[in-house]
Amino acid sequence: MGILYVAGIGPGNEDGMTVKVRRILDECPVIAGYKTYIELVKPILGADKKYVDTGMRMEKERCRMALEEACGDDAKVCMICSGDASVYGMAGLVLEMAEEYPEVRVEVIPGVTAALSGSAVLGAAVGHDCALISLSDLLTPREVIDKRLSAAAEGDFVICLYNPESRTRKGYLKHACEIILKYRDKDTVCGAVRNIGRDGEQYELMTLEELTGYEADMFTTVFIGSRRTVAAGGRMVTPRGYEL
């Protein structure tokens, strides 16, 4: 039986991968993934591999190619996802499509998603209950996104926004902030991290009001604090509630 691992590689550098993911990448002769992520792992793994990559919005083709490669008794394929394998990753789609490939066993291996790696860069932005929301409306209706923003703001979660903007989706972060501002104070502590774990990593703390005018991009993860979140020594910290 062939095996297809779906692995979250974290931000993209070797340090951010789990020990298991690092080993699986060595063990698998075939590595599949979105071409940007393939470029991240190639320097680590070398040319002695078969790389199966596709571009953006080619997710189904990518999964199909990986599943085809994993057919055959000793096949070992690793499909890589940035961050975690489940959270906005490929694990779900692979598992659904794998029902057509009974000869392939699928194993999902988790990884550090941007809510965690970004939180650590900022300090401890996500120190308590949190909600992860993607602002991408490619696959999710905008009404669903807006409803989730309202619910998360009303529930006083720390909110972590994935895909806040892109070249074709301008103004989405501002729109999200305006919804959140209906429930939260304009001075709520917020943070933004760009290029987590990659060249050019940078972070910034700001208020929710300032975030409304912030220019994010595809490589930014945005954090909106809860009512309890503070800026402590230049870091964004959401306390668990210990009395100091």
Place this chain on the structure above:
Amino acid sequence: MGILYVAGIGPGNEDGMTVKVRRILDECPVIAGYKTYIELVKPILGADKKYVDTGMRMEKERCRMALEEACGDDAKVCMICSGDASVYGMAGLVLEMAEEYPEVRVEVIPGVTAALSGSAVLGAAVGHDCALISLSDLLTPREVIDKRLSAAAEGDFVICLYNPESRTRKGYLKHACEIILKYRDKDTVCGAVRNIGRDGEQYELMTLEELTGYEADMFTTVFIGSRRTVAAGGRMVTPRGYEL
């Protein structure tokens, strides 16, 4: 300047740590943490270390001890947290208390939290927007927890419950399910994972109605699907929305 790393070690085995955390653990002569987690890393790291451990509810003492150990020019201390360093971890408390220790630099290193590792065991439970909620009311008022449960259910998030029950907190999961059932169908796909990445790991899929009668413990992480979550080939999968 001394350094105090606050590191998320994932579920507790070596495989689940990031490459960076694994290396930092080797580099630091002093390892601090809750005694249960110290016991998890001791077999990996050996006796050639100074271990600084405290029991449950001794979090402030633990942080203080770790900060004291990190004073001194070449001091290198690693405070370990199960799962991630921020998410219900010690990073926030350490950063707040570190303001009294200007001679100590604090670096937070993320790890794989149970929402991700449990999701992978189940399949891809957290494939889209999700909310993480701890049911522990040790530090959080029950009204706040209940309000977040309502908000997350109404917002149709995949909900991941940490600390669903303990010996002293019986009936909390049932209570949470009853709140969620006001907004969600009783047939909503749910899952529970026990002892993630440790001996005796097991998982179960069930409906929200069945979850209401499920007996969880301190080592269980519970997942309540969104309206889109399905059971595919015995796995819990929340699709991102690709048309199959």
